[in-house]
Amino acid sequence: MLELVFDQVTKTFRGPNGTTATAVDGVSFHLAEGESVALVGESGSGKSTVARLATRLERPTAGTVSLEGMPLQAVADLPYRVQMIFQDPFSSLNSVHTVGYSIQRPIAVKERISSPKARLKACQALQRVGLTPPEPFMEKRVVQLSGGQRQRANIARAIALSPRFMIADEPTSMLDVSVGLGILNLLVDLRAEEMALLFITHNLAAARYVADRVIVLYRGTIVESGAIDDVIQRPLHPYTQDLVAATPDPALPFVGGRLGDPETVEVGWCPFAPRCTRRTARCETPILRRVVESGHSVRCTLYE
Template sequence: MVELVRVENLKKYFPLEKTFIEKLLTRERKWVKAVDGISFTIRRGEIFTIAGETGCGKTTTGRLILRLIEPTSGKIFYNDVDITALKKAELRDFRRRVQPIFQDPYASLNPRMKIGDAIKHPLEIHGVASGREAREEALKMLAEVGLTPPEKFYNLFPKDLSGGQRQRVAIARAMILKPEFIVADEPVSMIDVSLKASILRLMLKFKEELGLTYLFITHELAIAKYISDRIAVMYLGKIVEMGPARRILTDPLHPYTRALLSAVPVPNPEKKGRKIPIKGEVPVSPINVPSGCRFNPRCPLASEKCLKEEPLLIEVEKDHFVACHLVS
């Protein structure tokens, strides 16, 4: 089977905390529509990227797929099995095959655990190896992620390492179980700019070695460009454009994608003319989603129809989907 993950009309609404006065005045509940009906598939062996500005629902999507949170509605299939309905033993298996890499390696590492022990920990939890064998595996992983000599690094603590080295530890810990699928949520956004490429290369090396599939989450299109096979662009909880990376990055069709791209420096000055400004500094919040096309308040091209009718995500050419009245 080609597809590894299939997401169908996935929604996650968080209840909005009301102030004391609001509680007295109204019984109405308000919701943050963090993810508001998205569908996509991730194919085996590809790097599928979700891109978009802060607050558009990228992390929530990743957490749903990792089964760290339950969806409000919709379905997520992994290997054709609905992961929202996994039994305990199946969930254990899923937790072995699917590993996360998060933005902040410091927050995801126990400050009191030696990094070598942190790396071997998953082996022990999953009963794959223990004792000397687990220690040997951890030393091997340290060398593989470039923390050498491994014997020295084994006994250090997270505080002894730089941000880039800590992310190498997080990668080693994710890879030691030889997973199939990685959800990497902004894995290099806190890393010094001079080290970003080396961390990405390390992730690509493991992809080749283990035949991994990635869900890669980023707000930086310049980084998406470097590694993605396909890209989905999200805006306020919805996918507005999705397709092969090259297509999305060189010839985007949705005004939002085009605006996002104009924020990325273009090496070819001839393409300067395509710049589209986005109106408004901060995206409209996912609490009060605009009617019609949710991008309409910021879209320089919005028409009457865009204010009233929500555009569907339509395949405009093979494998390239756009949700915009001006395109479809």
Template sequence: MMLKLDDVTKEFRIGAFGGKSVTAVRNVSFDLGPGEVVSLIGESGSGKSTIGRMILGLNPVSGGSITFEGRPVRAGKEYYRHVQGIFQDPFSSFNPVFKADRVFGLIKDTYYRTVPGEEWARRVGDSLRDVRLDPGQVLGKYPHQLSGGQLQRLLIARALLLDIKLLVADEITSMLDASTRIDVLNLLADLKARGLGVLYITHDLSLGNYLAERTVVLRRGSVVELGPTERVFGDPLHPYTRELLAAVPRLHQEWADATPVDACLYHARGGTGGLMEAGPGHFVACAGLGTCP
């Protein structure tokens, strides 16, 4: 596998003198291969973005390991040539006093100093057209002159200029309107077809279902269910997954409170923690009598 998380845990020190700690991610394991989209789904505070930041080398792990192509993740120039992240608020990725295309100049200065200017301009133009942007309409503009969707696609175009193999997409559509959101998702699907691996972090189940082959469901920093997306969505086994799906608004249906769910299938079979394989590639955690997260 290209990316592998093995029993990853993250603790943060809190308090005035760091005398206490809080566990944000607990014993998380999953993998991601080339040309695969994996959705990481959970409510706010479930640890999704913390996992993304550890994969990007922005936060160190407290326990377990993260490997990329068999080697431990180490933030640096060579790692970021292959692994890039895009975040929820595209405006925060741009300095408002510089024109938006400065992000391409930074890539050239870091990785492609010897590439002639005309050749570089051609590469930038090709990359922008790959993400369905007209170079003449976006280059030379300040961030406030562009929409959120245009800025997100600029960031994807920047990543494509590198030898990128993995994209960590953290809530990248949550600030976009519905039509632009679909454009960005279709773009990610096109990139997947070219062999790019994508970790798609979201709290929106419908978008995860639209894009991903596999889904990982997080609750309070722990994996409670993972497997092929059609199985997780079509036959959810963990009560938390079923509650998330029940909370998705549906047209022509009145809003209703989620129906309380009894102890999970795993507990009924005598599970005492961890994950049990309930079907081919479909794993679920125990949710009964305090033995689960």
């Protein structure tokens, strides 16, 4: 199966005066074809760095990112297989060109087809994202579009290349709520077309709307992961519990229950310990990550 895999990936940035900052710390997860996974965490938790590693805009300091078993660095046609939608719809389309040119040019290069054929495909992509009729939008420049329209045009540019994987880095955070909801609905529709999605957000409700699975990141470390409804109904890690408590969602009451048999899978320590009301001295020593049931896993001394 076609998969995007992070295997023990660490990314450390060098700062001034020899200082270093570890944005992503030993992160392992996979995104299978057709799957939708949300990556959730507060500001600075490393979400965008994961997105940039997944699209080769950054190289891992340690560990590997691979696509279908091949290290990302060796994948020749990566932009045609993995596309990114950025947080800022204002910066991702070139304002020098028309929207039509920005979308049709990469199609013509990828598929080695004539401009009229590429133009037709660009129009189809605009139609799919709800910019209809497409012709007038083809002639516009990005400055003539609203924020929501720009983000739709940006998504059209990404899907026009028929990628199997889409990384969406907080695609609605700069939009009004109602406009953002339109974009979330669009992402849900695109999922139906079998494109895998890594949806990055700090909002659990948005994550639940779009994704099947969730990965909770805190200071560059995965503290919990699992099926989104499992994690929201029974958050195990104190950080996830805080996140859920801060997300009003009356449709999903907390459901208690017995944990499955734990299975040890790797070690690490808890970056949330300094903020956690339930910390013990154990939290700042290596902790076992445990898969508790059906893929729901947590890294917390409460479950050792």
